[in-house]
Amino acid sequence: xxxxxxxxxxxxxxxxxxxxxxxxxxxxxxxxxxIGDACDFNVDCSTKGDRLCDLSSPGGYCTIENxxxxxxxxxxxxxxxxxxxxxxxPCDPDLEDTLDCAVPDPSDPDPTNWCNQCTPxxxxxxxxxxxxxxxxxxWCMRKCSKASDCRDSYECRTTGIEGAEKVLPVDEVxxxxxxxxxxxxx
Numbered sequence: 001x002x003x004x005x006x007x008x009x010x011x012x013x014x015x016x017x018x019x020x021x022x023x024x025x026x027x028x029x030x031x032x033x034x035i036g037d038a039c040d041f042n043v044d045c046s047t048k049g050d051r052l053c054d055l056s057s058p059g060g061y062c063t064i065e066n067x068x069x070x071x072x073x074x075x076x077x078x079x080x081x082x083x084x085x086x087x088x089x090p091c092d093p094d095l096e097d098t099l100d101c102a103v104p105d106p107s108d109p110d111p112t113n114w115c116n117q118c119t120p121x122x123x124x125x126x127x128x129x130x131x132x133x134x135x136x137x138x139w140c141m142r143k144c145s146k147a148s149d150c151r152d153s154y155e156c157r158t159t160g161i162e163g164a165e166k167v168l169p170v171d172e173v174x175x176x177x178x179x180x181x182x183x184x185x186x
Contacts, residue, residue, distance in 0.1 A: 033045050033046075033051075033062045034062065034073070034075050034076075034142070035051075035062055035063055035064065035072065035073055035075055035076035035140045035141065035142050036061060036062060036063075036075070036076070036141065036142025036150070036151070036154075036182050037061075037062045037151075038059040038060050038061075038062075038151065039053035039059075039060035039061070039062050040053065040055075040060055041053055044060070044062070045062035045063075046062075050064065051063065051064050052064070052065060054139070057184050058153040058154070058184050059151065059153065063076075063139045063140050063141065064076075064139070064140040065137075065138070065139055066138055067138050067139065067140045067167065068138070068167060069167045069168055069169040069170075070169065071140075072140035072141075073140065075142060075143060076140040076141055076142055076143060076181075077140070077141060077143050077166060077179045077181055078138055078139070078140055078141075078166070078167040079138065079139055079140075079141045079159060079164050079165065079166060079167065079179065079181055080136050080137070080138045080164070080165045080166075080167050081136065081137045081138070081139065081163055081164055081165075082125060082131035082132070082135065082136055082163040082164075082165065083131075083132075083135050083163060084162055084163045086131070086132060086135065087125075087127070087129035087130075087131055087163055088129065089117060089118070089122075089129060089130040090117065090128055090129060090130075091117040091118050091124035091128060091129060091130050092117075092124065092128065093124045093125065093126050093128060096117065096118055096124035117130055118130035121133055121134065125163075125165045126159070126160045126165055126177055126178070127160050127161060127163070127165070131163070138167055141181035141182060141183065142181060142182040143179070143180065143181060143182075144156035144180050144181060144182050145180060149182065150182035151182065153184060153185055154182045154183060154184055154185060155182070155183060155184075155185045155186075156180050156181070156182060157180065157181060157182075157183040158178055158179075158180050159177075159178050159179050159180075159181070160178055162186075164181075164183070166178060166179040
């Protein structure tokens with residue numbers, strides 16, 4: 001049907017129609033929501049399939065799953081989430097897995113004096129608890145510095161609480177191990 005309509009138009013209008021259609025297609029391809037934007041479907045976040053819509057968040061939340069340090073877009077930061085229900089074994093993130101740490105002494109009644117508290121399949125996160133590496137979920141989350149940087153129903157939260165930790169580069173000393181990100185209000 002479109003072909004018959006185009007044949008009926010003069011050559012001048014055909015050129016204009018082609019330019020308009022090309023402009024619409026290019027603008028649609030370049031239009032992607034940012035991390036943290038509202039969504040109903042994955043395609044609302046990206047037409048390329050490289051982002052998804054997290055519908056467990058209020059109004060949906062455009063994100064990228066399984067990120068690494070430096071892999072999120074500029075407006076976002078990679079955050080690791082550890083199940084809070086399992087964060088019950090204290091540890092010292094400054095001493096865990098270091099040579100400065102002595103072997104745990106079960107006869108010491110104060111376990112906070114021990115170090116190397118985490119098992120090999122756990123990580124001592126900055127909030128001071130051992131967290132299972134296998135239960136970790138990593139998501140690109142919208143960066144913020146204040147509450148107004150986030151949508152309604154969201155707050156600007158700092159990592160180190162509620163099992164949220166900034167994903168750090170591997171084998172690199174990073175002075176600032178915290179980040180602020182938009183998260184659903186509690």
